[in-house]
Amino acid sequence: MSSTNRTVVVTGIGATTPLGGDAASTWEGLVAGRSGVKPLTQEWAAEQAVRIAAPAAVEPTETIPRPQARRLDRSAQFALVAAQEAWQDAGFTGKAGEDSSVAPDRLGAVIASGIGGVTTLLDQYDVLKEKGVRRVSPHTVPMLMPNGPSANVGLLVNARAGVHTPVSACASGAEAIGYAIEMIRTGRADVVVAGGTEAAIHPLPIAAFGNMMAMSKNNENPEGASRPYDVARDGFVLGEGAGVLVLESAEHAAARGARVYAEAVGQGVSADSHDIVQPEPEGRGISHALHNLLDRTDLDPAEIVHVNAHATSTPAGDIAELKALRKVFGDHADHMAVSATKSMTGHLLGGAGGVESVATVLALYNRVAPPTINVENLDPEAEANADVVRGEARQLPAEGRIAALNDSFGFGGHNVVLAFRTV
Amino acid sequence: MAATQEEIVAGLAEIVNEIAGIPVEDVQLDKSFTDDLDVDSLSMVEVVVAAEERFDVKIPDEDVKNLKTVGDATDYILKHQG
Numbered sequence: 001m002s003s004t005n006r007t008v009v010v011t012g013i014g015a016t017t018p019l020g021g022d023a024a025s026t027w028e029g030l031v032a033g034r035s036g037v038k039p040l041t042q043e044w045a046a047e048q049a050v051r052i053a054a055p056a057a058v059e060p061t062e063t064i065p066r067p068q069a070r071r072l073d074r075s076a077q078f079a080l081v082a083a084q085e086a087w088q089d090a091g092f093t094g095k096a097g098e099d100s101s102v103a104p105d106r107l108g109a110v111i112a113s114g115i116g117g118v119t120t121l122l123d124q125y126d127v128l129k130e131k132g133v134r135r136v137s138p139h140t141v142p143m144l145m146p147n148g149p150s151a152n153v154g155l156l157v158n159a160r161a162g163v164h165t166p167v168s169a170c171a172s173g174a175e176a177i178g179y180a181i182e183m184i185r186t187g188r189a190d191v192v193v194a195g196g197t198e199a200a201i202h203p204l205p206i207a208a209f210g211n212m213m214a215m216s217k218n219n220e221n222p223e224g225a226s227r228p229y230d231v232a233r234d235g236f237v238l239g240e241g242a243g244v245l246v247l248e249s250a251e252h253a254a255a256r257g258a259r260v261y262a263e264a265v266g267q268g269v270s271a272d273s274h275d276i277v278q279p280e281p282e283g284r285g286i287s288h289a290l291h292n293l294l295d296r297t298d299l300d301p302a303e304i305v306h307v308n309a310h311a312t313s314t315p316a317g318d319i320a321e322l323k324a325l326r327k328v329f330g331d332h333a334d335h336m337a338v339s340a341t342k343s344m345t346g347h348l349l350g351g352a353g354g355v356e357s358v359a360t361v362l363a364l365y366n367r368v369a370p371p372t373i374n375v376e377n378l379d380p381e382a383e384a385n386a387d388v389v390r391g392e393a394r395q396l397p398a399e400g401r402i403a404a405l406n407d408s409f410g411f412g413g414h415n416v417v418l419a420f421r422t423v
Numbered sequence: 424m425a426a427t428q429e430e431i432v433a434g435l436a437e438i439v440n441e442i443a444g445i446p447v448e449d450v451q452l453d454k455s456f457t458d459d460l461d462v463d464s465l466s467m468v469e470v471v472v473a474a475e476e477r478f479d480v481k482i483p484d485e486d487v488k489n490l491k492t493v494g495d496a497t498d499y500i501l502k503h504q505g
Contacts, residue, residue, distance in 0.1 A: 067444030067461075134475075138468040 012090025012246030021058025035223035054239035054346030073117035074199035078242035079149035112172035114350030116146030169410030173353025178267030195244030195354030227374035228311035228340035239346025243354030268293025272413030283324030311340035452494035
């Protein structure tokens with residue numbers, strides 16, 4: 001229990017995304033190459049330069065009772081839906097303690113969000129201005145605090161080993177999973193529920209990201225707007241939802257006879273220290289993260305056959321990542337099937353690392369790499385540096401141990417690479 | 424026109440149903456907000472604000488702690504409604 005180098009495995013998955021209300025429907029959508037991007041039809045959207053987004057396919061209130069939902073920010077609602085699915089999927093029949101196979105003191109929760117309860121904050125400010133002080137909801141603080149989703153998931157499963165919320169913009173979800181892996185590896189916990197969530201489809205974030213020139217304005221073609229690696233890519237499409245894994249020490253999983261989807265091999269982390277929002281164009285920081293991953297784990301680079309890329313569909317970021325893969329892996333980069341699933345889900349910001357870890361684990365488990373859709377004219381710089389899975393899903397090697405990476409990078413220069421492999 | 428006791432209980436029942444999801448028929452004069460109706464301290468603030476609006480009454484924070492049951496709240500509103 002006090003070991004500092006324990007093997008960590010994935011025993012449960014859950015997701016609610018623009019493609020589906022659970023992990024199975026999300027995966028089915030990814031493999032089919034379905035887009036979750038839609039026109040924004042709300043009244044406020046009319047004056048926006050960006051009038052497209054990828055809303056959750058299933059409203060969280062379909063499963064969360066109304067009295068509970070009205071005191072949860074939408075980001076916490078998504079986190080609870082995904083965490084509940086992952087927890088049941090891992091085979092737990094009740095919260096820790098009620099189900100005697102996991103002790104509350106040995107269970108953690110690490111759920112991240114990039115922005116936190118932003119819609120609560122903004123909506124309650126509207127209430128303050130329009131209806132006065134007395135009408136501001138007494139639930140506002142626990143709803144808007146960025147650790148709200150993590151704390152609510154902790155309450156859901158009765159996690160007492162530690163509840164945490166790393167924040168690193170669009171790398172937040174991946175950082176949460178990396179943090180959880182370390183909690184188990186270093187013996188602080190036996191089981192950790194970890195992932196990312198985001199709910200920021202609201203006029204202010206849309207206007208703000210739009211004014212940064214970070215988002216696609218391809219309003220005429222919503223389903224074709226998120227187009228990583230295409231020469232005409234013009235920014236990301238905002239998505240919402242959550243993705244959650246149940247991570248567990250291999251011994252603990254074996255002792256309770258749990259199904260194991262994959263091994264969570266570890267993380268590679270770095271910071272660009274280049275610019276507050278622009279990625280370092282040659283992928284220096286990303287290369288550093290990849291080297292850290294290879295130096296600190298027993299990952300065999302030859303086993304890496306798939307990368308779920310960060311690739312948000314921005315001109316600079318998509319290529320910097322592929323350059324780093326080429327720089328670090330050399331010729332082997334030609335044998336890594338690169339998938340940009342944001343072409344289908346849009347960009348879930350702090351939720352991305354969670355949802356894409358679910359996708360990466362399922363890619364290994366099913367030995368299938370999802371496609372990158374909307375690539376009509378592949379950017380020559382992408383073609384020179386990577387093997388992008390375009391159009392249709394691709395089979396991964398049917399035999400032998402294989403590994404995959406999930407990259408996530410955030411405004412601020414945060415780089416997190418997670419590695420998983422088959423067991 | 425001032426609300427009757429019956430109207431106040433019915434109104435509180437609708438408010439408690441909206442906030443805590445308790446069936447309206449379970450909201451009776453002798454029921455405790457916290458022990459019987461799943462109304463915690465934060466939700467009680469919501470109940471009070473909704474009741475103030477509905478019955479045109481001011482319920483200062485220092486009086487809220489004395490409103491343990493639906494009957495307490497009903498009596499308070501009967502006495503203070505505008």
